[in-house]
Amino acid sequence: MKPGDRLVTDNPDWDSGTAELGHMFRPGELDLSHKVVLYLDEITVSFDGFRALNKLSLTIDSGELRCIIGPNGAGKTTMMDVITGKTRPDEGKAFFGQTLDLTRLSEPEIAHLGIGRKFQKPTIFENHTVFENLELAMKTDKRVWRSLLALLDSAAGDRIAETLQTIRLTAHADRLAGLLSHGQKQWLEIGMLLMQEPKLLLLDEPVAGMTDEETERTGELFLSLAGKHSLVVVEHDMAFVKQLGGKVTVLHEGSVLAEGVLDEVQADARVIEVYLGR
Amino acid sequence: MRPSPARTPFIVRLGRSFDARSWLLVGLFAAFALIAVPLMHLLLPPENPLHLSTYFITLTGKILCYAIVAVAMDLIWGYGGILSLGHGLFFALGGYTFGMYLMREIGRDGSYQSDLPDFMVFLDWKELPWFWTGSDHFLWAVLLVLIVPALIAFIFGYFAFRSRIKGVYFSIITQALTYAAMLLFFRNETGFGGNNGFTDFKRILGYSITAPETRVVLFGLSALALIGTLLLARYLVTSKFGRILTAIRDAESRVMFIGYNPLWYKLFVWTLSAMLCAIAGALYVPQVGIINPSEMAVANSIEIAIWVAVGGRGTLIGAVIGAFIVNLAKSWFTVSFPEYWLFFLGTLFIVSTLWLPQGVVGLYRRLQAGRGSAQDSEPAAAPGAAVATAATVAAVAKGAGV
Numbered sequence A: 001m002k003p004g005d006r007l008v009t010d011n012p013d014w015d016s017g018t019a020e021l022g023h024m025f026r027p028g029e030l031d032l033s034h035k036v037v038l039y040l041d042e043i044t045v046s047f048d049g050f051r052a053l054n055k056l057s058l059t060i061d062s063g064e065l066r067c068i069i070g071p072n073g074a075g076k077t078t079m080m081d082v083i084t085g086k087t088r089p090d091e092g093k094a095f096f097g098q099t100l101d102l103t104r105l106s107e108p109e110i111a112h113l114g115i116g117r118k119f120q121k122p123t124i125f126e127n128h129t130v131f132e133n134l135e136l137a138m139k140t141d142k143r144v145w146r147s148l149l150a151l152l153d154s155a156a157g158d159r160i161a162e163t164l165q166t167i168r169l170t171a172h173a174d175r176l177a178g179l180l181s182h183g184q185k186q187w188l189e190i191g192m193l194l195m196q197e198p199k200l201l202l203l204d205e206p207v208a209g210m211t212d213e214e215t216e217r218t219g220e221l222f223l224s225l226a227g228k229h230s231l232v233v234v235e236h237d238m239a240f241v242k243q244l245g246g247k248v249t250v251l252h253e254g255s256v257l258a259e260g261v262l263d264e265v266q267a268d269a270r271v272i273e274v275y276l277g278r
Numbered sequence B: 001m002r003p004s005p006a007r008t009p010f011i012v013r014l015g016r017s018f019d020a021r022s023w024l025l026v027g028l029f030a031a032f033a034l035i036a037v038p039l040m041h042l043l044l045p046p047e048n049p050l051h052l053s054t055y056f057i058t059l060t061g062k063i064l065c066y067a068i069v070a071v072a073m074d075l076i077w078g079y080g081g082i083l084s085l086g087h088g089l090f091f092a093l094g095g096y097t098f099g100m101y102l103m104r105e106i107g108r109d110g111s112y113q114s115d116l117p118d119f120m121v122f123l124d125w126k127e128l129p130w131f132w133t134g135s136d137h138f139l140w141a142v143l144l145v146l147i148v149p150a151l152i153a154f155i156f157g158y159f160a161f162r163s164r165i166k167g168v169y170f171s172i173i174t175q176a177l178t179y180a181a182m183l184l185f186f187r188n189e190t191g192f193g194g195n196n197g198f199t200d201f202k203r204i205l206g207y208s209i210t211a212p213e214t215r216v217v218l219f220g221l222s223a224l225a226l227i228g229t230l231l232l233a234r235y236l237v238t239s240k241f242g243r244i245l246t247a248i249r250d251a252e253s254r255v256m257f258i259g260y261n262p263l264w265y266k267l268f269v270w271t272l273s274a275m276l277c278a279i280a281g282a283l284y285v286p287q288v289g290i291i292n293p294s295e296m297a298v299a300n301s302i303e304i305a306i307w308v309a310v311g312g313r314g315t316l317i318g319a320v321i322g323a324f325i326v327n328l329a330k331s332w333f334t335v336s337f338p339e340y341w342l343f344f345l346g347t348l349f350i351v352s353t354l355w356l357p358q359g360v361v362g363l364y365r366r367l368q369a370g371r372g373s374a375q376d377s378e379p380a381a382a383p384g385a386a387v388a389t390a391a392t393v394a395a396v397a398k399g400a401g402v
C-alpha cells in the first residue's frame, strides 16, 4: 500500500512516528519512546490453583518479529489472552508501549489501541462473505452511530481489494467465509488482522493446517510486515520458525525457559529436555 | 456491499432498502389497507359480499400490531441472536402508557361521573397520582409511549449486556422481568387499575373510539406503522450495523477483538426493538378496547418467539407471516376448539423447529430453489441450533410454569 492510499475517514496520525519525535506523549496513545512495544512483568494467571502463567516476563521491541514456542499447555495462548484483555492476570504488569496498562482495558479498547489477534482456532464470520469479513475488520470508527450510517467509499473498497489480493482470496470475495478451506480461513483471519492496521500482531499458530507452499508464503508476508509492525508468532512448526528467523522465546510451565536465536535455543540442554527432545 | 457513492441523502438510502418488487408489494398492501379497506367497510352495505365486517377490521388490525412486535423480535433474536422472552412487557407498557390517555378521555362519562378514572374513585383516591400528570394530552401520551418502555429496556439491557449475560440466562431474566412487572401491575396501589387494567374507553382525540371511521383510521395507522417498521428493520439489517449485529450473534469474541464493543450494538437494537413493541401496543389498545396485566404474562412473550420461529427467523417478512398464521389459527381455534389451542401451538412450534428451521419462508425458498439443491445460499440454518432453541424455550417455559 502506498502511503497516499490511507483512508480519508481515518485518523491521519495513525503511524506511531509522532511519538518518537522528542517524546511527545499524548495520553491514550501508544508511546514507543523506549523502543519497547510490549512489556510483560511477572505475570501470573491461575485457574483453580493451577498456574497457567507463572511470573512470566517478556519484552518485545518495536518492529520486532518474535516467535514463541513451547510444548502444549505451556501457556502461550493464555499469554495472548492476558495481552488482549480476555483474561485478567492475578499478578504482574502488562504494558503496551510505555504508558498503556493492558490489565485495565477491555478487549475492544485494546483492539482499538492497535493490538490485533489471530486465534489458535480460526475465528471468522462464517455467515458473512469474505469481502464482508474484511469490511468489518477495517480500521475505522467503530461506534454504533457510525456503523448505522457507514457507506463504503472507494478508498475503502480499494483497500479491501488489495488485502484480498495479499491473502489470495480475490476470487472468493463473494463466497461465504464458512465455505473456505481451513488454510483459506487462516488467511482470511490474517487478512482481517491486516485490515485493522494494528501496531502489534499476535498470531496464535497461524500456519496450522496450511500446505507447505501456503506456509512459506505466510512466512514471507510476516517478514514483510516486520519493522513497520511488531509481530508475536506462536508456532509449533519449526521449519516455519526457522524461516522467520529472529529471536525465539521458549515457554514452559508458564514462564520463559530460554530465549535467543533458534539454533542457540535448540542447543540448550533444558529446552531439549522439555520440548525438542520429546 | 460494493462501493457506492457517499453523500447519498439518508432518506434515499432508506428507500433503497427495499428493491422494486418489495416496493410494489408494499404499495399494493398500502393501497389495500388505506383505500380498499375503508371503502369496503364504510361504503359497501353489509349485504354486499365484498363488505368487510367490524370483526375483520379489529382482528386484522390487531394482528398488524402483533406483526410489528414480531419484526421487532426478529431483529433482536433472528439477527442479534438474543432470545427475549419478555417482549410482551414492552408491548404492554406501550399499551398502558397510551391507555392512560384513553382513560382520561373518558372524562366524566365513566360510571362514577368523576374526573378521575373509575378505578381511582373505587379505591377512594382523591387526586391523580403524580405519574398521571399530563396524561390528558395526546402528544404527551405519544411521547411517553416512545420514551418510557425504551428507557426501561435501555436500563435493563445496559446491566444485562454489560454483565455479559447471554443465551438461556438472558431469556430467563427477561421472563422474570415481565413476570415481576405483571405482579406489580396486578396490585391496585400501583395505580394502573389492578387486574382489570384499563377499559371502557370512549374517545380518542374527541372522536368516538368505536365509530367505524375511527376503526378504519386506527387500522390504517397500524398498517403504516408495520410498513415503517419493516423499512427501518430492512435498512438496519442491510447496513454495516446489521452485519456487525449478525457477527456478534455468530462470533462475539472476534467482534470484540476487532474493536467493536458489543454492548452498545446489542443495547441499540434491544432498545429499538422495545420501542417498536411499545408503538405496537399503543396502536393495539384502542383497537381492542382493553389492556390489563395478563398482557405481561410469560406465555404471551413466548408466543411472540413462536410467531417468529414459525414464519422464519432472520428474514423479517417471515415474522409478519408467522404473526398472521399463528394468530389467524388462534382466533379460529379459540372459537371452535378452545381447549386444543395450546396443543396446536406446541405442535406447530416443534414442527417448525425440527423440520423448518427457517420457518415458512425457508420452506418457500427451498421449494423455489428446486428440490435438494439447498447449498451455498443458506448456511445459517443449522438444525442443531434450532433444536437447542426449541429446548431452551421449552425448558424456560416449563420453569415458569406456563
Ligand SMILES: Nc1ncnc2c1ncn2[C@@H]1O[C@H](COP(=O)(O)OP(=O)(O)OP(=O)(O)O)[C@@H](O)[C@H]1O
Pocket (backbone or CB within 6 Å): A047, A051, A052, A070, A071, A072, A073, A074, A075, A076, A077, A078, A079, A120
Ligand atoms: N479457562 C481455563 N480454565 C482452566 N484451565 C485453563 C484455562 N485456559 C487454559 N487453561 C490451562 O492452562 C494451561 C495453559 O494453556 P494454554 O492454552 O495457554 O496453552 P498453550 O501453550 O497455548 O498450548 P497449545 O500449544 O496446546 O495451544 C493448560 O494446562 C490449560 O489446560
Ligand SMILES: [Mg+2]
Pocket (backbone or CB within 6 Å): A076, A077, A078, A120, A204
Ligand atoms: Mg495455545
